[in-house]
Amino acid sequence: MTTHYPTLAQRVRSQRELQPDLYGDMDFDKRPYRLATEPDAPSALPRWVAAREPLLADERITELISTATMLGDTVADPLAALTAVHSVTELIAMVRLACREGVGAVTDAPPELVAFIAAMEATPEWVDADLVRAGARQARIDAALLAPFVTRGAFIATFTNTYAALPMALTGALSGRRAARRVNETASFFAVTTLPGALDRYGPGFEAAAMVRLMHSMVRYNALRRTDRWDPGIYGMPVPQVDQMPAGMINLYLLAIRARRQGRTEFDEIERSVVEFGRYRCFLLGLPEELLPTTAAGIIEVFHARAALLRDGFDDATCGELVRSTMDAYLRPGRTRFDRIADAVEKSWSRAAFILAFCNGNRKSARAMGVTIGATDIARIAATAPFVLGRFLAVRAVDRRLPGLRWAIDRYTTRLAEHRLVTYGNAEYLTDARQYSTAG
Template identity: 60%
Template sequence: MTLHYPELAERVRSQRELQPAMYGDLDLTRTPYRFTVDPAVRSSLPRWVGGREELLEDDATVELMRTATMLGDVVADPYAALVDTYGTKRLIEMLTRACREGVDAVPDAPEELRTFIAAMEVRPDWLDMDLVEEGARLSRVSAAFLAPYLTRGAFLATFINTYAALPMALTGALSDKRAARRVTETTSFFAVTTLPGALDRHGIGFETTAHVRLMHSVVRFNALKRSAKWDQDVYGVPVPQVDQMPAGMINIYILAAGAVRAGRTEWTARERAIHEFVRYRCFLMGLPEDLLPSDPAGIVRVFHARAATLRHDFDDAICGELVRSTLAAYLRPGHTWHDRVADRVEKAWSKTFFTRSFGRGDGASAAMGVELDRLDRALVLATTPYVLGRFALMVRASNIAPLQGWADATTLRVLRKYLATYGVDEAMTEAHGHIAH
């Protein structure tokens, strides 16, 4: 019985009515095997975090996790289900034009596209766009100077559980070439959304977020309707909202965890702005507001609760191959000596970040296919003054009024250069981050 989140539960139930071709055969009231509240069953909550008993005793939090485990995307899924009629390329073209020129500019726009765009145009009551812009400015520093060295490591964390990783495996992402494309697309997405004005209605971030939602929904459709490997009783809904939350909010979780460790219940002004930016980006991605708490303790709680209710499993044929192919992927645009050295340094940093953040414990990282060697440690040690020193300098400069203009301009120049190396058209990132018509 739903007691705490009736509106969210209704959204889950509505999926069968909104998209019977996609969800008609799925029992949305059944709890999939991947979800567990049995204290005797090992979950995905890392042991270093602590016990999960207190989380499992919180009925409201458990209900939220169970409900969100069965929630896809009620507005993007119906549009993606038109793939048999229009094809993926045409769906992308119509969505792109609707984002740039408005849905009325799309000839014979399907009603599903109108509903999709209208949902993204909604401004939640809590939204402060000035604060979003400030949060984007502050987040841009880490996107330009830190993320290029860590994103692959964060990406690896999405592959350490079989139940969450299977949709990616079904897309054929086990090859090095596909893995490279996945990493660059993901890093580019998060970087693009930090550009000035990116999350405005006609900003480049709004458009790229819409495309991410469509791709997730296409994966969801293919898993449910075209894959014999998808066992609904075991996995439930593919790419559920509860699995999208960690990737969307990992940076604000890190800030929230730091606040909680310091005994703070409120954000600092800087953290508050970054939180507003991240929260709105996640809202545009389709995450329900129930998964987007406003306070540090709430952020930490939903992160830990998701892991505490996700059954542990690491299938080497799925997770291990995804990890290995992602680590082996070559992300640089060329093969000069500089490109090859930069690629090796970035891999060392990503492996270090993953090991320290997600693989704590004796042999935990090695068991998942990520093992630091002497060269990795030497490269990180040698480049720490450059990587962390430059990042710290730009963070400080961006908060000092006389230096802020210079810091912002430098950060934008570095970020656009970084995006260009991953194939993002420079014209798309100009004009204060808005799409050039």
């Protein structure tokens, strides 16, 4: 019974009506096994992060996570289903053209494409455009100076739970080349969306969000229709919105944690702009407003509740292979001496970031998940910390304390972010159904 989020629950149930061929066999009123609602069930929420019991006792937050666990994308999924009659290449070309020139530029545009673009254009009333632009400025500093050294570690964190990681494993993204492409595409998306004007209607960030959204829907469609490994009774919805929320809001969660540790219950002006930017970017990715809190307490609560209700599980054949292939993947565009050194340094920083952020510094726990750090990694981090962290902290301090120099900071971080995009390569945002695993 839905008490607190009836609109969201109706959105979930409407999926069967919108896509009966895809979701007609799914029971949206039945909780999948991945939802760990039993008090004694092992979950993805470590005790050192937060207590699980108060979250389970809160009917409102439990209902929210349970409902969102069964939510796909009500406008992108019907578009992805057109791969039954259109080639993937043709469909992607239509989406790119619609993003760049408008739906009217697409000859005989399918109604599914029209609805998809219209949903992305329907900017919610809560969006403050000025705050979004200000938040993008702040996010661009991170994207230009810090993200390149920790993105791989954050990406790995999405593979540490069998129930959440299986869709990626089904795509066949276990080899080094495909793993590298996934990491670079993720880094590219988060970088391009921070560029000036990127999230405007005809900006490159808007298009990137549309492509990521379509890719997720293609994974969802192919997981249900092109493989026999997906059991909705166990896993629920492939790539549900509740699993996309952590990637889209991890930086907001870290802001909220920092505010709480400083004894604050409110975000300051700069933090508020970053939150607004992050929430709008998540809206473009299809997340419902219910999963996008505005307060530090609300953001922390939704993160912890999602983990508290996600059943614990680490299958080495799924999670372990994804972690190892991602950590081993070579991400640089060339093989020069500089490229090889830069790749080694980035891997060391990513290992450290993963261990500190997701294992509370416990190397044994990280090792069990396939991430190890050695003396050589620590030496690399120590040698490069003055450049990596020192530069980042210096630029951020100048930006905050000397408003008169922000124009120079903007030029510097924009130029560096654009350079990062060249390094990441052209993002394709593809998923190939021919590579999907069909093993039971």
